[in-house]
Amino acid sequence: xxxxxxxxxxxxxxxxxxxxxxxxxxxxxxxxxxxxxxxxxxxxxxxxxxxxxxxxxxxxxxxxxxxxxxxxxxxxxxxxxxxxxxxxxxxxxxxxxxxxxxxxxxxxxxxxxxxxxxxxxxxxxxxxxxxxxxxxxxxxxxxxxxxxxxxxxxxxxxxxxxxxxxxxxxxxxxxxxxxxxxxxxxxxxxxxxxxxxxxxxxxxxxxxxxxxxxxxxxxxxxxxxxxxxxxxxxxxxxxxxxxxxxxxxxxxxxxxxxxxxxxxxxx
Amino acid sequence: xxxxxxxxxxxxxxxxxxxxxxxxxxxxxxxxxxxxxxxxxxxxxxxxxxxxxxxxxxxxxxxxxxxxxxxxxxxxxxxxxxxxxxxxxxxxxxxxxxxxxxxxxxxxxxxxxxxxxxxxxxxxxxxxxxxxxxxxxxxxxxxxxxxxxxxxxxxxxxxxxxxxxxxxxxxxxxxxxxxxxxxxxxxxxxxxxxxxxxxxxxxxxxxxxxxxxxxxxxxxxx
Numbered sequence: 183x184x185x186x187x188x189x190x191x192x193x194x195x196x197x198x199x200x201x202x203x204x205x206x207x208x209x210x211x212x213x214x215x216x217x218x219x220x221x222x223x224x225x226x227x228x229x230x231x232x233x234x235x236x237x238x239x240x241x242x243x244x245x246x247x248x249x250x251x252x253x254x255x256x257x258x259x260x261x262x263x264x265x266x267x268x269x270x271x272x273x274x275x276x277x278x279x280x281x282x283x284x285x286x287x288x289x290x291x292x293x294x295x296x297x298x299x300x301x302x303x304x305x306x307x308x309x310x311x312x313x314x315x316x317x318x319x320x321x322x323x324x325x326x327x328x329x330x331x332x333x334x335x336x337x338x339x340x341x342x343x344x345x346x347x348x349x350x351x352x353x354x355x356x357x358x359x360x361x362x363x364x365x366x367x368x369x370x371x372x373x374x375x376x377x378x379x380x381x382x383x384x385x386x387x388x389x390x391x392x393x394x395x396x397x398x399x400x401x402x403x404x405x406x407x408x409x410x411x412x413x414x415x416x417x418x419x420x421x422x423x424x425x426x427x428x429x430x431x432x433x434x435x436x437x438x439x440x441x442x443x444x445x446x447x448x449x
Numbered sequence: 450x451x452x453x454x455x456x457x458x459x460x461x462x463x464x465x466x467x468x469x470x471x472x473x474x475x476x477x478x479x480x481x482x483x484x485x486x487x488x489x490x491x492x493x494x495x496x497x498x499x500x501x502x503x504x505x506x507x508x509x510x511x512x513x514x515x516x517x518x519x520x521x522x523x524x525x526x527x528x529x530x531x532x533x534x535x536x537x538x539x540x541x542x543x544x545x546x547x548x549x550x551x552x553x554x555x556x557x558x559x560x561x562x563x564x565x566x567x568x569x570x571x572x573x574x575x576x577x578x579x580x581x582x583x584x585x586x587x588x589x590x591x592x593x594x595x596x597x598x599x600x601x602x603x604x605x606x607x608x609x610x611x612x613x614x615x616x617x618x619x620x621x622x623x624x625x626x627x628x629x630x631x632x633x634x635x636x637x638x639x640x641x642x643x644x645x646x647x648x649x650x651x652x653x654x655x656x657x658x659x660x661x662x663x664x665x666x667x668x669x670x671x
């Protein structure tokens with residue numbers, strides 16, 4: 183049976199694509215799935231660092247595409263799991279080294295051997311992004327609850343629709359319930375009101391994420407991480423389980439409340 | 450034997466007329482022809498005339514990308530197929546109507562029935578630009594970052610939160626209507642709507658914007 187091929191993208195940089203790709207991959211592996219994740223950010227690779235695999239890189243994505251090695255030689259096995267692999271990006275080339283057809287051909291080679299192929303997209307809307315979505319049959323868009331990230335997410339969702347890879351699903355990352363309560367941050371409803379795509383999950387702001395990245399141990403491997411729990415839930419939802427959203431104990435945002443008061447009244 | 454497409458220069462750029470047939474083959478032949486004259490085409494703006502061919506947004510977008518790979522900008526698609534023109538418009542490409550009539554277009558001050566209108570039954574997301582020589586009707590939202598430019602009026606059956614320029618053919622009779630009117634920027638005949646953002650955010654009622662005494666006035670539907 184062919185793999186589910188999912189590209190994780192955002193438009194805006196720094197919103198959490200790599201963290202999400204790493205954690206969802208590990209969470210799926212924890213559920214016994216056969217997973218390979220691919221870092222397509224040629225020139226600015228990061229997925230290897232987040233997974234703690236950077237000192238085991240011998241071959242990378244560009245080596246496979248330029249036929250200096252077989253695809254299996256570039257796949258780094260995560261020792262913690264039976265079937266979790268990473269194909270790292272090249273650090274010394276740039277996005278022009280790879281074309282959308284290259285990505286499709288590469289993924290085609292391994293689609294029969296895995297349940298999930300997750301592609302970490304670079305930021306932007308140009309070549310790197312186009313390479314990353316080429317092989318996908320599903321797309322996840324990640325955004326932060328701030329106006330500028332949401333603007334970029336909207337653009338990328340539009341492009342995904344035009345390229346007929348839609349509809350995408352949304353992860354709202356780094357939601358801070360206290361800031362929402364103080365009216366300093368958009369709440370999930372504000373974001374969904376604009377982006378109007380299905381919500382896959384909400385990952386709250388969690389200090390342990392930065393630490394995890396620095397030591398190369400994704401948060402889903404930690405016991406008491408709320409972000410880890412959120413990513414695990416997302417993995418389960420991808421597998422078809424209807425997991426309820428974590429109760430983040432935040433009240434409706436202030437903008438929402440005010441607008442309801444004024445909207446129902448008269449002039 | 451590959452056919453050669455006729456090429457015409459005009460002041461906007463280069464017009465290439467393609468024959469009817471299988472689109473994939475046409476695209477192949479077109480790119481092959483361009484590749485033999487890359488220096489001529491380099492950095493140029495190109496309009497493609499496709500006759501009655503029905504083309505989807507994905508096909509047009511792919512062609513645009515392939516031309517961009519060669520440093521050529523596809524800026525317009527001319528077609529007698531309404532579908533193709535609509536799809537081109539939603540990608541931000543100019544169409545027959547917007548090229549043929551320029552700024553000094555003889556747009557009648559009297560509003561009569563039967564004026565051309567572009568109907569877009571979807572939300573315009575950030576980055577989408579739609580330009581039309583006539584009225585524009587959108588069944589969906591206009592998101593921040595999207596831009597709608599009409600020679601006539603603009604009707605948004607949804608939330609207007611992006612940018613709308615109406616009445617661009619010096620037409621002061623044009624109006625803008627929206628179910629929720631919260632634009633980033635709105636102009637009719639180049640007169641801007643004064644910004645009153647907080648108030649507009651709270652009023653979620655259908656609104657109409659029109660020109661009165663050289664200013665834009667926003668009325669709520671009661």
